[in-house]
Amino acid sequence: xxxxxxxxxxxxxxxxxxxxxxxxxxxxxxxxxxxxxxxxxxxxxxxxxxxxxxxxxxxxxxxxxxxxxxxxxxxxxxxxxxxxxxxxxxxxxxxxxxxxxxxxxxxxxxxxxxxxxxxxxx
Amino acid sequence: xxxxxxxxxxxxxxxxxxxxxxxxxxxxxxxxxxxxxxxxxxxxxxxxxxxxxxxxxxxxxxxxxxxxxxxxxxxxxxxxxxxxxxxxxxxxxxxxxxxxxxxxxxx
Numbered sequence: 001x002x003x004x005x006x007x008x009x010x011x012x013x014x015x016x017x018x019x020x021x022x023x024x025x026x027x028x029x030x031x032x033x034x035x036x037x038x039x040x041x042x043x044x045x046x047x048x049x050x051x052x053x054x055x056x057x058x059x060x061x062x063x064x065x066x067x068x069x070x071x072x073x074x075x076x077x078x079x080x081x082x083x084x085x086x087x088x089x090x091x092x093x094x095x096x097x098x099x100x101x102x103x104x105x106x107x108x109x110x111x112x113x114x115x116x117x118x119x120x121x122x
Numbered sequence: 123x124x125x126x127x128x129x130x131x132x133x134x135x136x137x138x139x140x141x142x143x144x145x146x147x148x149x150x151x152x153x154x155x156x157x158x159x160x161x162x163x164x165x166x167x168x169x170x171x172x173x174x175x176x177x178x179x180x181x182x183x184x185x186x187x188x189x190x191x192x193x194x195x196x197x198x199x200x201x202x203x204x205x206x207x208x209x210x211x212x213x214x215x216x217x218x219x220x221x222x223x224x225x226x227x228x229x
Contacts (some may be wrong), residue, residue, distance in 0.1 A: 035218065037167075045159075045167065045210050047218040061217065062123060095166055099214075100178075106214055108157035110178060112166035 002026040004096050004113035012086050020116045021084035022096030026106045029077035030054040033099040036081045039040045041090045085122045126221035134229040141198040143224045144209035150191050155215030158196045162207045
């Protein structure tokens with residue numbers, strides 16, 4: 001079964017760092033782009049960025065460039081999203097998702113992780 | 123950055139009715155670069171349509187997509203109880219952006 005499994009919920013304080021993960025299985029992890037999507041409480045979907053695990057080619061939404069870091073470790077089929085200094089406004093659910101077409105970031109995102117809820121509060 | 127505007131914000135319909143959802147782009151989008159997703163509360167989004175009109179694997183044929191240029195449409199021909207959800211369009215041509223969503227609720 002093709003699936004993405006994300007790390008569990010996090011509760012952090014402002015200023016703390018955080019790295020959440022997304023582990024792929026059931027397919028060739030290095031062949032498909034993985035994206036990250038933010039959903040703030042009660043709000044819509046926001047695309048954050050995307051990475052090609054084979055060579056770590058990464059593209060960010062202008063809204064998130066410099067705010068987060070997307071990375072991947074192909075040896076363990078895992079993509080990451082990290083913050084160096086969290087803010088209360090980072091409170092949200094974060095989804096990873098696989099682009100449907102191998103090798104290219106096209107044709108939509110067909111496999112999604114279950115989401116990781118991050119709560120940032122003092 | 124391409125902005126996608128979805129309308130209406132909320133659609134109140136009864137099971138069996140037809141739903142027509144609109145997605146308008148701030149500049150022209152290639153038809154091959156437009157997708158639609160469904161999201162239910164507490165769940166991850168699900169890919170419905172890609173390439174503006176191609177149904178994703180396992181999506182019933184009551185869902186159809188169309189459009190070109192800057193105007194795209196998702197039609198649900200006969201609403202089933204499980205179709206009441208929020209729907210998002212997404213373009214993945216020049217970068218990626220999502221529309222703000224349309225909630226389809228039971229009337």
